[in-house]
Amino acid sequence: MPELPEVETVVRDLRPLLTGRTVTAVRRGKRTLRRPWAAAADALVVGATVAGLRRRGKWILVDLAGGQALRVHLGMTGQFTVAPASDPDPDHLHFAFRLDDAGELRFRDPRRFGSVEFCPSAADAAAALDAVMGPEPFGLDPAAFRAAVAGTGRNLKATLLDQAVVAGVGNIYADEACFRARLHPARTGKSLTAAECDRLRVAIEAVLARAIEGRGSTIRDYVGGSGLRGAFQHEHAVYGRTGEPCPGCAAAVECVRLAGRSSHYCPRCQPETPSRLAATRSPRSGARHVGAARSAPRTPRRG
Numbered sequence: 465m466p467e468l469p470e471v472e473t474v475v476r477d478l479r480p481l482l483t484g485r486t487v488t489a490v491r492r493g494k495r496t497l498r499r500p501w502a503a504a505a506d507a508l509v510v511g512a513t514v515a516g517l518r519r520r521g522k523w524i525l526v527d528l529a530g531g532q533a534l535r536v537h538l539g540m541t542g543q544f545t546v547a548p549a550s551d552p553d554p555d556h557l558h559f560a561f562r563l564d565d566a567g568e569l570r571f572r573d574p575r576r577f578g579s580v581e582f583c584p585s586a587a588d589a590a591a592a593l594d595a596v597m598g599p600e601p602f603g604l605d606p607a608a609f610r611a612a613v614a615g616t617g618r619n620l621k622a623t624l625l626d627q628a629v630v631a632g633v634g635n636i637y638a639d640e641a642c643f644r645a646r647l648h649p650a651r652t653g654k655s656l657t658a659a660e661c662d663r664l665r666v667a668i669e670a671v672l673a674r675a676i677e678g679r680g681s682t683i684r685d686y687v688g689g690s691g692l693r694g695a696f697q698h699e700h701a702v703y704g705r706t707g708e709p710c711p712g713c714a715a716a717v718e719c720v721r722l723a724g725r726s727s728h729y730c731p732r733c734q735p736e737t738p739s740r741l742a743a744t745r746s747p748r749s750g751a752r753h754v755g756a757a758r759s760a761p762r763t764p765r766r767g
């Protein structure tokens with residue numbers, strides 16, 4: 465399922481292809497998506513010029529010059545791309561916005577959990593997203609993040625999936641951020657020390673930034689706005705790697721179900737017992753903790 469890095473890649477790809485372009489025709493598929501498109505919106509979109517694109521969490525806003533917007537969510541399998549209008553229609557095509565150059569903006573979605581909506585007011589659409597969503601993960605306020613995480617008895621996986629805590633993180637990057645922060649995803653927010661909260665915040669930012677550089681992760685259907693697949697899936701340390709060696713210590717990656725989602729972690733690099741409690745444990749388990757700290761995970765880097 466596309467998360468922040470994938471959606472950001474789509475926006476960055478589409479921005480130069482769409483900005484300044486005018487929609488000249490709209491074609492729509494017969495099947496409905498998760499959110500409805502008002503038929504009357506067809507006439508409002510034709511003739512509209514794209515003023516810009518922005519991302520909020522996992523949502524895309526295509527701003528139109530008249531102050532309206534298209535609000536788009538990729539759901540599980542949505543693809544939002546610009547293709548030559550002369551290209552044959554792909555299967556599962558739900559929207560095609562013909563542009564005033566040779567291109568066509570297309571929304572394809574086999575599973576139909578995604579949506580494309582016409583919003584009469586871009587400002588209202590953005591405000592509605594802001595009302596239900598927490599801060600973007602880049603430049604998070606350390607004290608506010610600590611308060612949001614430490615104030616909950618939920619586990620870290622559930623906390624990171626909560627878009628009100630931090631916007632844009634989903635299953636893949638929650639697992640990768642916990643690994644990078646050396647925190648077990650089943651730990652509760654309130655069990656974290658301030659230093660651990662800070663480590664998690666920094667890890668979230670680093671993992672997402674690196675994933676954007678890699679153009680996101682293509683597990684199944686995801687492609688960027690120009691139709692190219694992502695490459696960050698090759699750098700996943702733990703996500704989807706159950707039984708494979710941890711890149712930090714070579715222990716087998718394990719998987720547990722948390723917040724209803726498969727959650728991947730290294731049992732050695734991400735001990736479930738908080739480190740501040742480990743200090744008071746028996747010498748034998750204390751030694752195990754020291755061993756875990758020595759083999760802190762390294763995130764593989766590409767040249």
Ligand SMILES: [Zn+2]
Nearest residue numbers: 710713730733
């Ligand atoms: Zn490990």
